[in-house]
Amino acid sequence: MSKTPKQLMRRAIELSRHGFPSPNPHVGCVIAVDGEMVGKGFHDHAGGPHAEVVALEQAGPKARGADVYVTLEPCNHQGRTPPCSNALIAAGVASVTAATLDPNPKAAGGLAVLSEAGIQVSSGLLESEARAANEMFMTAMESGRPFVVGKVAMSLDGRVALPNGESKWITSETSRMEGHRLRAECGAVLVGRNTVVRDDPVLTARLDGVVNQPIRIVLDPNSALSGLEKVFGHDAPTWHVTKHPLRENQIEAPMKEDRLDLLALLKDFHKRGVTGLLVEGGPITLGHFLKAGLIDRLEVFIAPKALGAGPSWLGVGVDSLANAYQFKVKVAKQLEDDLWISYRPLPKSET
Numbered sequence: 115m116s117k118t119p120k121q122l123m124r125r126a127i128e129l130s131r132h133g134f135p136s137p138n139p140h141v142g143c144v145i146a147v148d149g150e151m152v153g154k155g156f157h158d159h160a161g162g163p164h165a166e167v168v169a170l171e172q173a174g175p176k177a178r179g180a181d182v183y184v185t186l187e188p189c190n191h192q193g194r195t196p197p198c199s200n201a202l203i204a205a206g207v208a209s210v211t212a213a214t215l216d217p218n219p220k221a222a223g224g225l226a227v228l229s230e231a232g233i234q235v236s237s238g239l240l241e242s243e244a245r246a247a248n249e250m251f252m253t254a255m256e257s258g259r260p261f262v263v264g265k266v267a268m269s270l271d272g273r274v275a276l277p278n279g280e281s282k283w284i285t286s287e288t289s290r291m292e293g294h295r296l297r298a299e300c301g302a303v304l305v306g307r308n309t310v311v312r313d314d315p316v317l318t319a320r321l322d323g324v325v326n327q328p329i330r331i332v333l334d335p336n337s338a339l340s341g342l343e344k345v346f347g348h349d350a351p352t353w354h355v356t357k358h359p360l361r362e363n364q365i366e367a368p369m370k371e372d373r374l375d376l377l378a379l380l381k382d383f384h385k386r387g388v389t390g391l392l393v394e395g396g397p398i399t400l401g402h403f404l405k406a407g408l409i410d411r412l413e414v415f416i417a418p419k420a421l422g423a424g425p426s427w428l429g430v431g432v433d434s435l436a437n438a439y440q441f442k443v444k445v446a447k448q449l450e451d452d453l454w455i456s457y458r459p460l461p462k463s464e465t
Contacts, residue, residue, distance in 0.1 A: 116148060116150060117146070117149050117150075119181075119239060120240060122144045122146050122149070122151065122183045123183045123185075123239050123240045123244075124243070125142075125151070126142040126143055126144045126154075126165075126184060127142055127185055127247050128142065129142030129143070129155070129165070130156055130165070130186075130244070130248065131156075131247050132156045132158070133156055133159060134158070134159055134298040134319075134323065134324055134325070134326070135157045135158065135159055135160055135162075136160065136250070136298075136299065136300060136301025136326075136328075136389060136390050137251075137254075137302075137387050137388060137390070138157060138389075139157070139248050139252075140156075140185070140248045140250075140251065141156065141157045141164060141165040141166075141184065141186045141248070142154075142155070142156045142165055143156070143165035143166045143182065143183065143184040143185070144183045145170065145172075145173045145177055145180050145182050145183075145207070146180060146181050146182075147179070147180045147181070152172075152173045152176040152177070152180060153169040153170060153171075153172035153173030153174075153176070153180075154169050155167070155169035155170075155171075158323075158325070159325040159326055160194070160326055161195075161325070161326070162325065164189065164195055164198050165184065165185075166184055166188055166198040167195070167198060167201055169182070170201055170202070170205050173205075177206065177207055178207070179206065179208045180208060181208060181209045181210075181211070182207050182209065182210045182211065183239075184211070184213070185213045185214065185244040185247065186212060186213070186214055186248065187212040187214065187215045187216040187221075187222065187224045187237065188202055188210065188212070188224035188225070188228065189216065189221040189224055190221060190222065190223040190224040190226075190227055191220050191221050197227075198224065199223075199224040199227045199228055202233070203228065203231045203233065207233060208233065208234060209233060209235070209236075210228050210233055210235050210236075211235075211237070211239050212224075212225060212235070212236070212237045212239075213237070213239055213240050213241050213243070213244030213245075214238075214241050215237055217252060217255035217256050218255050249261065250299075250300070250389055251389050251390075253410065254388075254389035254390065255389070258381055258384055259377070259380035259381050259383070259384050260302065260383055260388045260389055260390055261300075261389065261391070261410050261411075262403060262409055262410050262411075263296060263300055263390070263391070263392050263409075263412075263413060264392075264393045264400050264403060264404065264409045264411070264412045265293060265296055265392055265393065265394050265412075265413045265415075266400070266412065266414045266415065266427045267284055267289065267415045267417075268284065268285075268414070268415070268416060268427045269284055269416075269419045269420055269421045270417065270418055270420050271420045271422065272427055272428075273421040273423070273424040273425065274396070274397060274424070274426070275312075276421055276423070276424045277423050277424050279312055281313070284421075285416075285417045285452050286417065286449060286450040286451060286452045287450075288449040288450045288452070289415040289417075289449045289450070289452045289454065291321065292413075292415070292449060292454065293394075294319045294320055294321040295321055296392050297318070297319040297328045297394075298319035298321055298323075298328060299390065299392075300328065300390035300391055301326070301328050301329065301389065301390050302329040302388045302391045303328045303329075303330055303331065303392045304331040304391055304392065304393050304394065305317065305332060305333070305394050305395045305396065305399065306333045306334075306396055307333060307334040307336075307338055307339060308398065308399075309395040309396040310334075312396070313395075314343055314344050314345075316344050316348050317330040317345050317394070318330075318348055318350050327349075327351070329351045329353060329388065330350060330351065331352070331353045331355065331383075331391075332345055332352065332354050332355065333367075333374065333399060334354060334355060334356050335356060335357050335369070335374055336356075336357065337357065337358055339354070341354070341361070346363075353365050355367045355379065357369070365382065367379070376403060376406050376408055377406065393409070396425075397425055397428055397429030397430075398429035398430065399429075400428065400429065401428050401429040401430025402430060404428070404430070404439055404459065405430050407459075409459050410458075410459075411457070411458060411459075412441060412457040412458075413454070413455075413456055414427075414454070414455045414456075414457065415449070415453075416453045416454075417452050418451050418452070418453075439459060440460045441457035441458060441459055441460060442457065442458045443455060444456040444458050
């Protein structure tokens with residue numbers, strides 16, 4: 115059955131939600147002839163073929179004279195893969211409709227190149243829906259820092275461990291697998307020194323379909339770690355943030371009034387190519403990011419258990435109820451017996 119341009123773009127947006135392309139954008143593409151879909155694709159992982167190329171390969175000769183619906187302006191630069199604008203021109207498509215323009219100046223300009231080649235172009239169709247599906251990348255490009263997701267796994271009474279430090283496992287296996295998905299989705303995962311000392315985590319994304327392991331980042335300003343901890347091995351990249359970098363994988367910690375300058379650090383990460391960052395632990399590290407207003411989304415996994423004592427998930431307090439951190443629920447669902455709630459922190463001006 116023939117579909118309208120909106121229906122075809124909405125299908126492209128659905129496709130864009132697949133894969134783990136970080137630090138690249140989520141992109142979906144549909145190719146149609148007289149409203150009938152002849153090719154579709156999405157960008158699965160950084161270094162892999164882009165959505166337009168996958169869709170063109172599927173469409174084959176039918177792409178000539180076809181209409182293309184893509185969630186992000188086709189790229190116009192040579193990165194790990196050739197420009198998609200050139201591939202579309204070579205395929206002889208008739209039109210290209212992009213939901214959003216590319217905010218990355220290195221890749222933007224694809225629609226202009228296509229127009230110069232005689233291809234009909236337009237943008238803005240279902241733009242808000244496409245931006246929402248690609249929020250991490252769009253926010254990073256427009257703010258100059260990674261989109262930051264905080265993650266909490268806690269008991270019903272807000273504890274992340276017993277007083278003796280035991281924390282494996284508070285939440286269900288399904289919740290833990292969702293945590294692995296968040297690592298892959300963000301493309302970078304950050305913890306503080308105390309979490310490394312207490313848990314000695316690996317911090318990889320042990321999930322089917324993950325091609326590129328997330329960058330693992332450890333905040334250790336005083337260089338207290340030996341470098342022999344698990345997080346520094348396992349064939350995945352690790353950045354060690356410290357005041358006195360000596361090794362290749364170490365990054366100098368930006369300081370402000372004897373404290374780690376988190377915003378400056380995030381901007382440095384962005385310059386190094388990070389567009390999404392999962393802050394996974396511990397409570398003090400997460401609390402400092404929240405206090406600085408640098409958490410864009412908070413993912414909370416609540417197990418139906420009460421521990422009665424032990425550290426709280428938030429390690430930084432407030433001095434009055436008027437200054438309490440407030441949130442808006444975005445999504446809530448059940449994972450086995452756990453409750454998973456996705457929150458948006460409200461800016462102080464909205465509380």
